[in-house]
Amino acid sequence: MPVTTASNFVHIYHKYNRLADICIIIYCRMLTPQEEEFVQYWQQNREREKKLFRQLLIGLPAGLLLAIGIIASLVTRQWYQQADMVANSQVSPTVLIIAILAIIVFVAIFYKKFQWDQKEQLYKELMIKKEREKRD
Numbered sequence: 001m002p003v004t005t006a007s008n009f010v011h012i013y014h015k016y017n018r019l020a021d022i023c024i025i026i027y028c029r030m031l032t033p034q035e036e037e038f039v040q041y042w043q044q045n046r047e048r049e050k051k052l053f054r055q056l057l058i059g060l061p062a063g064l065l066l067a068i069g070i071i072a073s074l075v076t077r078q079w080y081q082q083a084d085m086v087a088n089s090q091v092s093p094t095v096l097i098i099a100i101l102a103i104i105v106f107v108a109i110f111y112k113k114f115q116w117d118q119k120e121q122l123y124k125e126l127m128i129k130k131e132r133e134k135r136d
Contacts, residue, residue: 030133035126042123049116052109059108067104 031039048054074096077084 039126055112056108059112062111063104063107066107067100
């Protein structure tokens with residue numbers, strides 16, 4: 001039976017560690033099943049999710065959450081007192097409602113456009129990865 005010394009152990013460890021690194025490099029070049037599913041999903045749905053009206057409808061909950069926070073801070077009057085006095089004397093409810101609706105619409109569209117851009121970037125990266133996989 002061979003004697004295991006510290007130097008032999010280190011040599012064996014590095015041998016297996018390099019093998020693991022090679023396996024990781026090979027695995028990283030291949031698309032995972034989740035990545036394949038995303039690529040297929042995005043090829044089918046990217047144009048549909050790009051439409052402005054759809055982004056507005058799906059993003060409305062995010063805009064409403066922000067608007068609820070703004071309304072709650074106005075109703076509770078727990079913020080800057082001088083601004084509260086000015087708001088009570090100069091701001092009409094119509095302007096406030098229009099401003100909150102504008103915030104809701106802006107946040108809804110911006111939020112979904114940002115998500116669309118992230119998905120599109122991931123799709124492009126995965127397609128480059130897929131092309132490299134085909135070449136190798």
